Amino acid sequence: MLRALGRCSVRFPGSPAPNMATSHSTSHSRGRTSSLSAFLLFLTFLTTPILAFYKGVDWSSAIVEESSGRIYKTAAGVVKPLESIFAESAVNIVRQRVWVNPSDGNYNLAYNLKLARRAKSAGLDVYIDLFYSDTWADGDHQPTPAGWPSDIDNLSWKVYNYTLDVCNALAAAGISPKIISIGNEIRHGLLWPAGTVDHWGNIARLLHSASSGVRYSALGNGPKIMVHTDNGWDWPAQKSFFTNLLAQGSFTAADFDMIGLSYYPFYGPSATLANLKTSLTNLATTWHKSLAVVEINWPTSCPSPKYPFPRDLANIPISVEGQVTFVKTVANIVKGVAGGVGVFYWEPAWVDNSALGSSCPYNTMFAWPGTALASLDVFKSL
Numbered sequence: 001m002l003r004a005l006g007r008c009s010v011r012f013p014g015s016p017a018p019n020m021a022t023s024h025s026t027s028h029s030r031g032r033t034s035s036l037s038a039f040l041l042f043l044t045f046l047t048t049p050i051l052a053f054y055k056g057v058d059w060s061s062a063i064v065e066e067s068s069g070r071i072y073k074t075a076a077g078v079v080k081p082l083e084s085i086f087a088e089s090a091v092n093i094v095r096q097r098v099w100v101n102p103s104d105g106n107y108n109l110a111y112n113l114k115l116a117r118r119a120k121s122a123g124l125d126v127y128i129d130l131f132y133s134d135t136w137a138d139g140d141h142q143p144t145p146a147g148w149p150s151d152i153d154n155l156s157w158k159v160y161n162y163t164l165d166v167c168n169a170l171a172a173a174g175i176s177p178k179i180i181s182i183g184n185e186i187r188h189g190l191l192w193p194a195g196t197v198d199h200w201g202n203i204a205r206l207l208h209s210a211s212s213g214v215r216y217s218a219l220g221n222g223p224k225i226m227v228h229t230d231n232g233w234d235w236p237a238q239k240s241f242f243t244n245l246l247a248q249g250s251f252t253a254a255d256f257d258m259i260g261l262s263y264y265p266f267y268g269p270s271a272t273l274a275n276l277k278t279s280l281t282n283l284a285t286t287w288h289k290s291l292a293v294v295e296i297n298w299p300t301s302c303p304s305p306k307y308p309f310p311r312d313l314a315n316i317p318i319s320v321e322g323q324v325t326f327v328k329t330v331a332n333i334v335k336g337v338a339g340g341v342g343v344f345y346w347e348p349a350w351v352d353n354s355a356l357g358s359s360c361p362y363n364t365m366f367a368w369p370g371t372a373l374a375s376l377d378v379f380k381s382l
Contacts (some may be wrong), residue, residue, distance in 0.1 A: 015238070027260035053335065054342025056127065057086060058095040061350045063115060064106050065370075069070075072349065073371045081207060082349055083122035085372055090379040093125040093178060095294065095344050097279040098166065101134050101190040109166055116175045119277035127294075127344075129228070130166065130210070134161065138185040139230040142192045152194050156209040162214025164370040171218035180223040181294075182210035185262055187241050197244070204248035224257040228294060232261025233275040235282050242249040242287060258341070259283055261296035263330065265310050266302065266358050272310040273329060280337040292342035293334055298326035300373070302360035323365065331382045347374065349380045 062082050072082045086094065096115055099107040100318040115128045134145045149155045163182070186203075189195040195203050209278060211225050227245075231237055238261075245251055261279070265271045280291055304317050316322045318331070327345065334340035347356055348365035356363040365376045 002256070014216075019148065023320035035142075052092065052341075053089065053331075053382060054093050054125075054127075054174055054344070056089055056093040056095055056294075056342060057091050057348050058097070058117075058129075058295070058344060058346045059083075059086065059349060060095070060097045060107060060129075061347055062118075063111060065350065065352060068352065069082075070351065070370050072366065075372045075374055075376070077371060081118070081122070081184070083118050083124060085376070087122045087124055089372070089376045091124065091380070092379075093127055093342070093344075094119045095127040095129055096100050097129045097131055097184065097345075099131050099134055103134070106271045109169060113169065113173050113175070116170070117173065118261040121173060125178045126175060128170070128177045128223075129181045129184055130163065131184045132162075132191055132210075133184075137183070137190065139187055140187065142190045142195065144191045144194070148191075150194060152199075152205060155191060155194050159206050159214045160209040163210050164217050167214055167217030167223075168220045172191070176219065179222045179226050179258065179260075180214050180219075181226040181228045181260060182207055182214070182256070186227070187229040187231060187237060197224075199251070200244045201248050204245055204251035207245070208251045208255055211251070216289075224290065225255065226258040226260045226292075226294075227256050228260035228262070230262045231271075232263040232293060233271045233279055235275065238279055238283060239286070246287075253287065255287075256289065258290040258292060260292050262295035263277070263293050264295070264297060264358065265326075266305055266307060266314050266360055267312050268283065268307045271313045273333060274312055276330070277333050277337070278336065279332075279341065283338070284338045288339070290339045291334065291337060292340070292344065293330055294342075294344045295346040296327065296330055296343065297346055297356050297358065297363040298323045299358070299360035299363045300336050300375075301362040302358075304359065306359035318360075320373050320375045321371070324378045327375075327378045328381065343382070 014189050031253055065108040071079055072085055073079050074085055096112050097107055097110050098212050102108055105111060119126050133143050189197050189203050193204055195206050214223060214225055229238060231242055263276050284291055300320055315327045321329045331343045334343055351364050351366050351370060353360045353379050356366060367373055
């Protein structure tokens with residue numbers, strides 16, 4: 001990147017040397033003007049930032065899998081570290097969920113530091129997803145960590161200090177996340193019961209504390225702060241959430257940089273691609289934030305879906321090839337929206353949990369017992 005152009009004399013090919021006779025001054029002037037224009041155009045190219053598209057996967061369960069004996073292989077059958085397989089498939093960022101004090105230690109801070117170091121060594125960027133929970137937190141569950149305060153004043157301070165500590169630990173380990181999500185799928189709030197949607201003022205205070213914990217840490221303004229909600233296809237729900245949140249005054253547009261959405265099409269017929277596009281478009285034009293779809297899956301097998309699939313996905317096969325088509329389709333929708341910056345596949349290597357929470361038994365991009373499917377290479381074409 002060209003940082004600055006200092007004071008200097010720049011001569012362009014074909015320009016006259018000092019004291020040269022000026023009998024052809026008109027033609028030389030045209031030459032100078034043309035060369036100057038070309039040079040300025042070149043400088044513009046050099047100094048215009050190229051916005052990278054996040055081609056991501058959530059690999060939170062990698063160490064859990066490996067601890068049980070899981071060995072990962074490329075599609076060609078070559079044993080390699082999972083991070084290397086991802087990098088060779090053109091994945092450029094990995095997402096990691098952080099739990100506060102899980103009973104078995106999985107997904108805690110120490111676990112994530114180990115995982116993030118591996119990602120960094122493979123040249124992958126890191127996206128940290130702070131759950132503010134000891135276990136799963138999503139649209140239906142947002143349990144407050146054991147031992148944390150229940151009153152909003154002390155809980156807000158706890159959120160700030162916990163976030164600060166996590167970020168400082170990342171910085172001390174040499175990890176500079178590109179993205180930090182302050183909460184996971186928080187459309188119905190976080191840190192219940194204090195942070196339910198019956199208490200929008202509390203939600204705003206908690207998120208402001210979380211954002212401040214990132215900004216005042218050793219990471220500073222490096223990471224993009226994300227607010228992540230579920231049911232990304234549901235524009236009325238997204239509108240209600242962000243309108244109510246930002247109306248409180250304590251959490252403002254300056255407190256976050258990105259909006260992340262989950263989009264799972266196998267949870268109901270309303271989860272159409274068209275509705276996802278509408279939601280992304282309206283979020284972009286209303287709040288002018290960077291946007292990413294941070295959780296997606298597509299099945300390779302789904303003999304008995306609990307819900308009918310959306311109508312505009314009917315032509316995408318339930319197969320390895322269908323995974324490719326689906327990821328490309330979602331990525332193209334994101335790219336077509338102002339501020340659209342990425343797409344993330346959720347836990348493609350968690351083969352011990354291949355249903356990934358859905359009624360479709362196989363949604364991973366690795367076959368049992370750990371060989372990559374051809375669909376993992378979809379990231380090369382995004």
